[in-house]
Amino acid sequence: MTDDNGYQGYKGLGLIMSAGFTMAASVLFGYFAGSWLDKYFGTKPWLTLIMFILGTAAGLKSLYNLAFPKKEGD
Amino acid sequence: MSAEGGHHGPIDPLFNPVIPGTEYHLPIYNFVITSWVIILILTITAILATKNMKRFPKGIQNVWEYAVEGLFGFYGGIMGEERARKYGPFLTTCFLYILLCNYSGLIPGAAMIKGFVPPTNNISITAGMSIMVFLSIFYFGIRAKGIGFFKHFFQPMAFLFILNVIEELVRPVSLSLRLYGNIYGEEMIIGKLAEMVPFLVPLPMMVLGVLTGGIQAFVFTLLASTYIAGATEEHH
Numbered sequence: 039m040t041d042d043n044g045y046q047g048y049k050g051l052g053l054i055m056s057a058g059f060t061m062a063a064s065v066l067f068g069y070f071a072g073s074w075l076d077k078y079f080g081t082k083p084w085l086t087l088i089m090f091i092l093g094t095a096a097g098l099k100s101l102y103n104l105a106f107p108k109k110e111g112d
Numbered sequence: 113m114s115a116e117g118g119h120h121g122p123i124d125p126l127f128n129p130v131i132p133g134t135e136y137h138l139p140i141y142n143f144v145i146t147s148w149v150i151i152l153i154l155t156i157t158a159i160l161a162t163k164n165m166k167r168f169p170k171g172i173q174n175v176w177e178y179a180v181e182g183l184f185g186f187y188g189g190i191m192g193e194e195r196a197r198k199y200g201p202f203l204t205t206c207f208l209y210i211l212l213c214n215y216s217g218l219i220p221g222a223a224m225i226k227g228f229v230p231p232t233n234n235i236s237i238t239a240g241m242s243i244m245v246f247l248s249i250f251y252f253g254i255r256a257k258g259i260g261f262f263k264h265f266f267q268p269m270a271f272l273f274i275l276n277v278i279e280e281l282v283r284p285v286s287l288s289l290r291l292y293g294n295i296y297g298e299e300m301i302i303g304k305l306a307e308m309v310p311f312l313v314p315l316p317m318m319v320l321g322v323l324t325g326g327i328q329a330f331v332f333t334l335l336a337s338t339y340i341a342g343a344t345e346e347h348h
């Protein structure tokens with residue numbers, strides 16, 4: 039990755055603007071996937087709870103990945 | 113931005129032909145036609161720009177060279193020059209298509225056409241775009257790394273597998289909802305403002321619309337490029 043081509047500022051701006059929605063979408067995805075699975079298996083409310091927590095964790099993880107992308111050669 | 117921009121609820125399709133040999137209809141909505149026109153414009157101008165390429169570009173070739181060079185430079189900063197050349201065409205097409213879709217609502221007189229909305233104001237179009245990105249992550253990843261592409265689901269630790277899968281599945285959801293939500297919201301506000309006070313009042317929102325349209329096209333491709341960069345990076 040080259041840091042001196044003048045596009046880094048824009049990249050940072052774009053990532054900041056996308057961060058909020060990424061988090062929200064992960065949590066919502068977890069919740070809805072969980073409640074769908076609960077309906078499918080009839081295990082209300084356990085899968086909703088588990089998927090909700092997993093969705094939140096996945097959201098945090100994807101924010102981490104956006105902030106610290108893996109560099110070449112790692 | 114069209115006064116109809118905030119139009120929601122069922123819109124009747126413009127054409128509703130029957131698929132030959134079946135009893136099913138194939139509804140063609142206004143936004144689909146807008147999207148076809150945008151595709152045609154992009155294709156025709158791209159063909160015209162590359163037909164007689166000159167050493168010192170003029171006119172339409174100049175515009176395209178400026179756009180392509182700028183965008184490739186940007187992707188180069190994310191994934192490196194070499195990969196930007198490889199995956200740039202896909203990402204640049206996405207960017208230009210979304211940008212023109214977002215701005216199509218700003219065409220003067222667009223409000224006169226009943227039911228006219230920018231294509232990105234419809235979840236089907238944005239969902240289609242993000243499914244393309246989702247599939248391309250797998251396609252480019254498998255082509256670059258073979259079966260080793262699936263290793264990243266178990267990294268950095270194997271028990272994170274389920275989180276990695278959710279993270280991967282959320283990507284198209286967040287991509288499509290982000291683009292759709294921003295454009296829909298902005299169109300809605302302008303539509304409602306234009307209904308109440310048609311003169312001058314919607315103008316600040318429309319200026320904001322120019323900004324949102326550009327930023328959302330940019331954010332969509334930026335995220336797509338970081339995803340593709342992550343999927344294709346080589347481990348030495």
